Amino acid sequence: MPTATSLPTNAQPAPSEVEPSTTASEPAPPTDSAADTEEELIEDELFEDSATEGEGEPAVATETSGDLDPEQALAKVEAELRAEGALPDGEDASFGDPDDPDDPDDSDDGVGDIPDPDADAAAAEEAKKAEEAKKAEEAKKAEKPKRVWVKHRIIRGETKQSIAQRYDVSVKALIRWNKKSLGADGKKYLRAGRTLKVYAFDPPPQRVEIQAQIRKGDNWIKFARRHDVEEKDLRKWNPKAKMIAGKSLKVWVEPSGSRKNAGGGGDEVEGAGDAAASASANSEKDLARKLARIKVRSSGVSVGKPNKGYLINGVSVPTKGGVLSCRRPEYCYGSSKTIKQLMVAAVKFKHRSGYEKPVVVGAVSKRKGGRFRPHRSHQSGRDIDVRLPVRSGIKGAEPRSTGDIDWNLSWKLVHAFLESGEVQYIFLSYKLQRRLYKAARAAGASKEELSKWIQWPHKPNTNFGIVRHAKGHDRHIHVRIKCGKRDRKCGGR
Numbered sequence: 001m002p003t004a005t006s007l008p009t010n011a012q013p014a015p016s017e018v019e020p021s022t023t024a025s026e027p028a029p030p031t032d033s034a035a036d037t038e039e040e041l042i043e044d045e046l047f048e049d050s051a052t053e054g055e056g057e058p059a060v061a062t063e064t065s066g067d068l069d070p071e072q073a074l075a076k077v078e079a080e081l082r083a084e085g086a087l088p089d090g091e092d093a094s095f096g097d098p099d100d101p102d103d104p105d106d107s108d109d110g111v112g113d114i115p116d117p118d119a120d121a122a123a124a125e126e127a128k129k130a131e132e133a134k135k136a137e138e139a140k141k142a143e144k145p146k147r148v149w150v151k152h153r154i155i156r157g158e159t160k161q162s163i164a165q166r167y168d169v170s171v172k173a174l175i176r177w178n179k180k181s182l183g184a185d186g187k188k189y190l191r192a193g194r195t196l197k198v199y200a201f202d203p204p205p206q207r208v209e210i211q212a213q214i215r216k217g218d219n220w221i222k223f224a225r226r227h228d229v230e231e232k233d234l235r236k237w238n239p240k241a242k243m244i245a246g247k248s249l250k251v252w253v254e255p256s257g258s259r260k261n262a263g264g265g266g267d268e269v270e271g272a273g274d275a276a277a278s279a280s281a282n283s284e285k286d287l288a289r290k291l292a293r294i295k296v297r298s299s300g301v302s303v304g305k306p307n308k309g310y311l312i313n314g315v316s317v318p319t320k321g322g323v324l325s326c327r328r329p330e331y332c333y334g335s336s337k338t339i340k341q342l343m344v345a346a347v348k349f350k351h352r353s354g355y356e357k358p359v360v361v362g363a364v365s366k367r368k369g370g371r372f373r374p375h376r377s378h379q380s381g382r383d384i385d386v387r388l389p390v391r392s393g394i395k396g397a398e399p400r401s402t403g404d405i406d407w408n409l410s411w412k413l414v415h416a417f418l419e420s421g422e423v424q425y426i427f428l429s430y431k432l433q434r435r436l437y438k439a440a441r442a443a444g445a446s447k448e449e450l451s452k453w454i455q456w457p458h459k460p461n462t463n464f465g466i467v468r469h470a471k472g473h474d475r476h477i478h479v480r481i482k483c484g485k486r487d488r489k490c491g492g493r
Helices: 035-041 070-083 121-139 160-167 173-178 220-226 231-237 270-294 338-352 406-420 429-443 449-454
Strands: 147-153 194-200 209-214 246-254 302-307 310-312 325-326 357-365 381-389 425-427 474-479
Touching: 147 160, 160 173, 160 194, 173 194, 220 231, 231 246, 270 338, 302 338, 325 338, 338 357, 338 381, 338 406, 338 474, 406 425, 406 429, 406 474, 429 449
Parallel strands: 325 357
Antiparallel strands: 147 194, 209 246, 302 310, 357 381, 381 474, 425 474
């Protein structure tokens, strides 16, 4: 479960709303509803061209503003990037292959960082020391960790996706290893109590069942949080149970130390604290391994303002592996920093929430940036439209109405972006911010933290929070990433 992370107080002026473009929009994809088209037509020019740089925050760029000359700027920046050797051929971005033994293991502390040509001597020295320490640590290891075969006993409520995620392997490989149990096409149902073969690096131990007592005032969310499990899993393990103080619920935890049934004498289980700590450590270790696999081409540069700019060497949103999907691939290009932040947030969200569907990206920018209908922003590769996650039982990965949205999952997605400290704004309709706020409080976020993050309960035209009101943002959030050090003439808010 993610831990709230403090961010700097955001006291920037509120973005101005702009009337929707009167130019006819392009037809929506066949899967979109009429309401969805209306929502996108309201898509924003969130900042006027006349916005004053430095009002409420320091200007990000040092270059002077003025009319952009795309051809000259493109030639200049591309020449610089080539001189730096930052224009490699091949894939724009990748989450890595969990079945590739040459991928980084948990000893690799890299996260696919974008090179920083402007780093000062102190930062360079720190990087050098870190690299030397890493090499010294690796030298102590005789050999790279090897894979081993293990048997996984299926727990009620598990899916092929969740089992594959637990062992950091692909679903395709899991099916290949268990054709008899899952079928050659993988369509056979999982049955609790049966076993599957898994070939994995450093596999986690099999979870064990304990009985934990319900406290007075408990609800499903509080109980699940106390035992470091997901609410949806807890409900699956106890399908007929009711929250009655003194009764016990079945919980599956990581093994650590000795345990005994909690019975009726109390609500704690011996070793339960150790189990939670062990589960958390294993989970973060797995997450670090996934983040280490993220690779992003470093030459994608944002030029200009979100509503008056363009993109050089746009990096495409990676859709392999089921982490992300893109509704319109031709509009899924961004700066290197933007795509990296998107990938990191998506990996963190899916790992911590267990969400099995891909995170759906509506639009970022065109390959070379610039205006595309119905958007007025999304021109410089720093804006991302992300569909909010749906409730269990909803078909597809996109909400067709606000009733389809899972707000507990939505908060985890928003928090995954916020904790990076690299988000300038997240736009969401004011009337829905209240639901996001309540979900954040249930997840443990304090009122002080939320006053920095979410505009609600202040009025929609006030300068509070990173999550701000924007009309029409009902089923998706609009994330604006801060300017990167490579980005040019990065003005406007």
